[in-house]
Amino acid sequence: MNLERAAPTLRERQRERRRGTILDAAWALIGEKGFEDTSVEEIAERAEVGVATVYNYFGSKTDLLHALLERYIESEANLGEGVLEYPPEKMVDGLAELFSVYLDGMVSRCSPRLLNEFLAMSMSRQFGYGRDTYTLKTRFLVQCRDLVDHYMRVGQLRDGVTTEEASMACYGAVTMPFALFALGTGIDTDTAKAMIRRNLQLVFEGIGRATPSSDDEA
Numbered sequence: 001m002n003l004e005r006a007a008p009t010l011r012e013r014q015r016e017r018r019r020g021t022i023l024d025a026a027w028a029l030i031g032e033k034g035f036e037d038t039s040v041e042e043i044a045e046r047a048e049v050g051v052a053t054v055y056n057y058f059g060s061k062t063d064l065l066h067a068l069l070e071r072y073i074e075s076e077a078n079l080g081e082g083v084l085e086y087p088p089e090k091m092v093d094g095l096a097e098l099f100s101v102y103l104d105g106m107v108s109r110c111s112p113r114l115l116n117e118f119l120a121m122s123m124s125r126q127f128g129y130g131r132d133t134y135t136l137k138t139r140f141l142v143q144c145r146d147l148v149d150h151y152m153r154v155g156q157l158r159d160g161v162t163t164e165e166a167s168m169a170c171y172g173a174v175t176m177p178f179a180l181f182a183l184g185t186g187i188d189t190d191t192a193k194a195m196i197r198r199n200l201q202l203v204f205e206g207i208g209r210a211t212p213s214s215d216d217e218a
Helices: 010-033 040-047 051-057 061-085 091-109 112-122 125-153 163-182 189-205
Strands: none
Touching: 010 040, 010 051, 010 061, 010 112, 040 051, 040 061, 061 091, 061 112, 061 125, 091 125, 091 163, 091 189, 112 125, 112 163, 125 163, 163 189
16 A cells, blocks of 8 residues: 655645745734734735635634744754754753754744744633643654753763653753743843753752751761
């Protein structure tokens, strides 16, 4: 039985191109004006399609914003694949590079306005207060776990620590620098990268000072 996927038909290619054109228009307009101040009519005009066509591809403007976040995450994850293919020798360098690649992608692809819309969406009731968008973002966590797994295989992970535990600790450590940058709190990319690396270094080295146990004191 031939299990090879059939090549897309002309109609399918045209449909995919039209969908991409609508997403491009929405990305530019929402990035300029914000979600609330951008109408579906404006998006349709920029994409040179009818309003009904926009709704045919995306059931609502909210669905369109969700699709934009999905596209953004996909492009970021594609950048991360390069780090997974050629990981640096040391674990802290590899993870710092992975998250720095994400940050650079964020800067080059997203306007501050669009980043704010993604953050607001991540916390909105419409998207389960982050549950729906978390499902999309697990692509980043999977890449982090795959990278940690590489370093485990070469003996850089402490005995008794699982890749799941290590990847969650590292992912959690870099969340705040990303949020501070995306919220426009005044830190630049170099500062955010330095915070990412410092937080990861603290995860690897530990932050607690060894204290004697009660048995040692006795």
